[in-house]
Amino acid sequence: MARAQAATRRFDASGTTGDLAVALDAARAACASVDNWHLAGDLLIRLLRLRYERTGSVEDLDDAVQAGHTVFKVGRAVVGAAAEYARALMARHELTGDPADVEAAVDMGRRVVGSTGEHDAALPVRRSDLAAALRLRFLLTGAAEDLAEALDLSARAVVGAVGHSPATRAAASATSALVHRARFAHTGDPTDLDHAIGQGEDAERHGRAGAPGGAERKAELAAALLDRHRLTGSAADLDRAADLARLAVAATPPEHPALPRHLAGLGDVHHARFDRDHDPLILAEALDVRRRVVGLPCTPDRLRLATALDLARTATAAGHGDVTREAWDLVFRLDPGSDLASTAVAHLVAVGRPRDAVEFFQLSATPGEPLRPFGELARAAVGGPVVLINVDAWRCDALVVVGGDALVVPLPDLTERDAAEAAARLVDAAAEPELSRAWLPATLRWLWDVVGAPLFAAFRHVGGEPGVLPRVWWCLAGRYRFLPVHAAGTKDGPSVPKLVVSSHTRDLVALLHPPRPRAEPVVLLDREGSTPLADLVPADARVLAATATAEQLGRANWLHLTEPDVTFAFADLDLGALDFVFLSEHAAPPIAEGDDLAAVLHAAGRTQVVASRWAAPDVTPALYRALSASGVPDPTDTATALHAALADLRRTGHPADWAGYAHYGY
Template structure:
């Protein structure tokens, strides 16, 4: 009774009381009593159950002793009793083997369990359980000896156990779970995908059939999570590892402290978190992985056979974090724990090749960092041994060959011995040959092989090696594997090798097409906005390099396409989620509505889904993982819906990267958009003029990325020390003159303007931080500047303008007007003395001009009130503090007394009448250097929110100049409005208005360094 209750509740006091009662019964039963064998067997069962819970070795030793005595005392011919006692003894022997690793226990267990099965008649209710137990022991022996015959037999007897277990029987979930475990083991040995698919299927069923309160649920969740992780490692399907983490977190949550199984589920969870980190680069995952794996190791008793595996997994996580952070202490820790794993693994154990190869990998990585030759020598020694111990046909053999090949390559880099790189190529070729198509590791192994061929080419000059290099990178980038990061690495290498050795190769076009297409997958919609920006940091400059290559090939059309596809990716994703669906609704209204619904959910998930962090408890993280899985499902549904839309005639390119002809089909008539590409190899301008089929290509041979960076440094220096006397070569004058002579004037000369037009500047790279709108020579007889020739605006992308030209919107009459707000002081920022006066002056002029206007100041303003006014008025003037968050751009904000208005909140507000936003705050158009082509600033965010034109500032502005420019800006708009417009407010002349207002300020000052830095920061974005 007590034992049954313990099995249902897991309450330790029940089994302890049961053991006490049974020991007393044994003591009271005389030798030779017919009941003694049964009483002994029952006591053995209870001791085994307590061992399963506590891991106390004395319990399992005592259990085996009394069960052996029970079997010995059971008379031959008493088959019903004998088979049960043999089965129980076999189970206890297997438990002790799992704790001590003593192979003789397992051999004895299999012997007695086979006999128990033989004694059990067909159709007997206990036969499924006995088959299951025999199968488990055979599986354990396979784990130790790697004999395929054992795992094959284990699967056969477990399949029979499942087949013989009636539906609804309590043993069926156990039989299914155990079958799944054996299928996983065979998958790990043979790599057959059908085995892991079947394992997941039966384990999911086992979980579904296990009651929520059942103590075995946590173990079955652990097995399911491990199976999903294994499949992710094979296929790279992100949903598998996300699902694994969800079920493993639940398994950990259900496992009580002190339970002997807690280290198992902790280690499994850590491995899954580490695998996801390798895919997503989310630092909290690898931090959490290390934390739970350290705890798993701490809770594992010394001498436990699973300790080496857990140490090895912990070492893998330390190694992952080292790769990300570069901290030598992490790789040192990885080597320590992996060396201990090797030391604790007995000869002949099937795990020995794994821990040897893993130790070698960590030693190689430390060598890459320190150059210590002993590390690479030791690495190759243990990796060779791992390869020798791995049987032919084992699915881990390709990985171990690849690792040894990498070590040979690293030693070649250091010593230059041609034999090393030749050996590396031999090993890596064999690794690639043995890796199944569709394996998630294939692109990475092709990359390594391609790299080795490249090293040998550079040493020997053999063209064949260069051809092999290109071939391997191309194959890796175009494989069918769902591993975008590895494929992107291959594509980038493919393109860069071609640029280096054959810059006129026609293969550059498919290489960069492939690479840029993969960027969108690496930073996919299943991630939060922050996660996408994190992934994009590694691809900075890819689109610029592609455009430079296209210009060298005289393909300005491809240059434009690639720049539009590869820059401002996150804003473009947001734009796609908000794309008008009117044409699609005509064809399929239901599909269009589904797309609209999923788009809205994806936008919300991307901007507001909470990310886990290291300070959260496990219970707090469980619902976050559920949200992450739902987010991934949304992204998959989005892709499926786009596939349906593209199957409709005429919608084949729906929301796909635009061809040049499409990009240029709605250019503004009032002037060109000028894209300036800045790359380390060359700089070019692409002028887009209405009526032309492709961009006008204007090379900029005397400008360079180094000059752009130098000019950026000079400007930053002057802004930090405005009152210092500037040296001529380190002055703002020098920068503006350089921009004029090397960039702007060559472009204007090529265009040959006869009268001042509008110009939209679309700079890239470090040029994004420099004031093209102010380029010129100031002072002296030869003074001239861009102000003399054009009215300048900026745009983050070409489509940011053409989409607005293509989709003009009429502002509803009730919404046309101007809303002004000032926040001269907040709790988190210093006062802005002139803002109240600025707003009051503009508001007064608006009323005098008959313009519908409203203002809120200081404590009158709240976030809700501001949002209401933004919906109510087409234009807004925000005179307040701004806070830019480059890591999480949607959390960039405007600071009010009554709270902060985040950009993400504005984006969700559906401002369909938005027209003009004047951001009279500091640094509202300042980006971040690491993400220069992602436009992570407030001005770009307001464009994304729907405003057609935005006034921003490139750096901090003075109170008086800010007020002067704002006042003059609105004065121009008020005096040039159509008198027939009634109380409407028209922001369309805003670029000219800012041009005039800035010019007015400029002319009131001299041409000193300080004066230049006073008027230059005001910039116009949009139409």
């Protein structure tokens, strides 16, 4: 035991790696003694933790925690061992994020402080340790009482550390800085930030150069200074943060688990310097640092994801298309369900990568699906241009997929806020028809101004037969997918219906189904009695949903659904064989529920779908007459048939009478 203590004192004086190794060997030997192994527990735990701080060896940290657990479990832990156990637990939590380590550290810390005398020289550090554990728990739970207690303990620790060793003062000040910065993040009070920076500078003054924890103190002080720069614009704070962040990285061993975090902090500082100085060399530094973070094997996935997002932002600012694409690929590889696809699209458009932007738009329309190459997606526009409307807080654009390429039409007057408000109003209007009559005309004018006018001013589709309106497919994603862009405009002025025949699609993939032969119609009806469609097919080609067998449902390839309650098993349908579906406002799920049954049915196979999104006059007689011009119902040109069936209502009716009808298909 005496040898272990002497070796530890020698290491404390020299700080050399060799003395640390000798001290560890002596502590292990002391713990191997049957009589006093537990008395050397605090030395062993502390030395293992210190070697972890120097080298980043996770094995050392786990051994330190295990040693603490063993000493405590057998009930022979002295106060010093319990204190070291708590520190090891906090260090492991910083590495893994395990909340159980924080709970154990708080418990240990309370035991240690409660067992330490008021005049004990170790009390300031032990109060500081408990404050650090309570701060970590506050960050996890948001419990205000933990933060308040941490502030009180850290203040008492700072006062108590006066007159003690520089290491004690440095430790107490560093913890006080962390706790006050946590309160600043919670309340935004700049006095807390000033206090955190003052305490951080005090820790820097008293901390020994090269001592364990020095890199962490520098990184934390740099982060606090960066916060104050963002608040005040102080150039001095930013320059000081840059110096400290570089020193923190330089003082961190190459394989230490803290290196990715320190590099990420340096990347944040570089980006702030670029925002201030607009120096491309600084931006290149930021880009290089963020790529290092992403590429380090020891970077945790949470930090890797956050840094990939930062890398995308930095690369976009630098105009680096390849790196922007690389960063967003990584984001969605780490988080396939991310809701940031619209931002990815906006970034890729900004760096001149519209084809890549189209690929990522797919992830807005169908989250969680794998990316598909543009060459495959471009085949969806075989019948005419497909217009993808991307709505993002950063910028909004129309991506026009046509002729094997992707063209960008910026939509500078469309904002995410306005689009979200319009989508929300549409939900209300769909539930209350009178609201749609009051609200819809202005919304259609707005849609023309922000989408239709810039799109058709920049892009004119040339093709088709003379006197025949060209086709256009619209694709919107997320909460915006029900916005009636197909009806944008006014009765007496310019409008989308005067220029094109519109269809909708869930995404580009839904338009990739290969052509297939059409079968003789077998019509599934969900209401007894005569309907325009039923009258066009023989009686033996009609199936009533309420009495249909599974075999009859499986043969149905035309659906005419008008009832709110489904009386048959959708699973019995052969969705891939459906040729045509009509959904009234009752049969289609309400817009408020967010489901788009029409899009789902269309995407299931090469299906033509007509859906009414809210209550409107019945146009099925005119629609089915147009579809049966050859004598037999044929869905091939459903979009044009619907466009013609709505012509009279567009001329004489209110927009609410026709704008709710939408076609999904080919």
